[in-house]
Amino acid sequence: MTIAASTAASAAPHAGVLSVRPATPADDAFIDELQAISFGPGRFARTAFRIRERFPIDKSLSLVAEVDGVPCGSVWMTPISVGGSNGYLLGPLATHPNFRKRGAGKLLALEVSKRALARNEGKFVLLVGDQDYYCPLGWVPTVPGAIQFPGPVDPNRVLLLAEDPTLAKSLSGVIGAFRA
Numbered sequence: 001m002t003i004a005a006s007t008a009a010s011a012a013p014h015a016g017v018l019s020v021r022p023a024t025p026a027d028d029a030f031i032d033e034l035q036a037i038s039f040g041p042g043r044f045a046r047t048a049f050r051i052r053e054r055f056p057i058d059k060s061l062s063l064v065a066e067v068d069g070v071p072c073g074s075v076w077m078t079p080i081s082v083g084g085s086n087g088y089l090l091g092p093l094a095t096h097p098n099f100r101k102r103g104a105g106k107l108l109a110l111e112v113s114k115r116a117l118a119r120n121e122g123k124f125v126l127l128v129g130d131q132d133y134y135c136p137l138g139w140v141p142t143v144p145g146a147i148q149f150p151g152p153v154d155p156n157r158v159l160l161l162a163e164d165p166t167l168a169k170s171l172s173g174v175i176g177a178f179r180a
């Protein structure tokens, strides 16, 4: 059964049990609508979208958050490389407006990163986002301009999560394909 974001929207905010699970094809309509609500029509012009056009998302790292079994949030991961080092680009991350401020966004960001890095195939999780949101979770700023995106990006929003604490200062180069 397909659950649209409007179904989530009709659910009144309430305290509930938060969980995360892999997305399935039945979530596609919910995720499409959630991203449209959260980012609007301008989402297709975003630099991160251009990367996802070039390099496919890893569907096994596409997660959905639920409150009491009702889908409320989503995150995607795109395997990439930077200057030849493999890692992941996190995003889009979105929580339905009726379910925000319950921890779903942070849970999704942390859980998808944990699952990706546990594969030991990529060293980092890169994203373009607000420092105030992501830095308390472990992301750190990169060297402005060091990581070359296929379009304009605010260098202060280019953040990295990695086990190696020096990587955010040393990673540089063009974003390319994940190298098998």
Ligand SMILES: CC(C)(COP(=O)(O)OP(=O)(O)OC[C@H]1O[C@@H](n2cnc3c(N)ncnc32)[C@H](O)[C@@H]1OP(=O)(O)O)[C@@H](O)C(=O)NCCC(=O)NCCS
Pocket (backbone or CB within 6 Å): 038, 039, 073, 093, 094, 095, 096, 099, 100, 101, 102, 103, 104, 105, 106, 107, 128, 129, 130, 132, 133
């Ligand atoms: C950003 C977003 C994913 C957060 O989802 P969420 O499920 O509400 O997140 P959480 O419940 O884990 O965290 C909420 C906390 O983060 C804060 N927060 C939300 N967005 C923030 C931002 N951009 N910068 C700083 N803090 C932010 C909230 O005020 C809240 O603070 P509180 O706990 O002190 O009340 C959600 O607001 C959203 O989908 N926004 C639109 C799309 C978007 O901007 N995505 C992120 C792209 S980088």
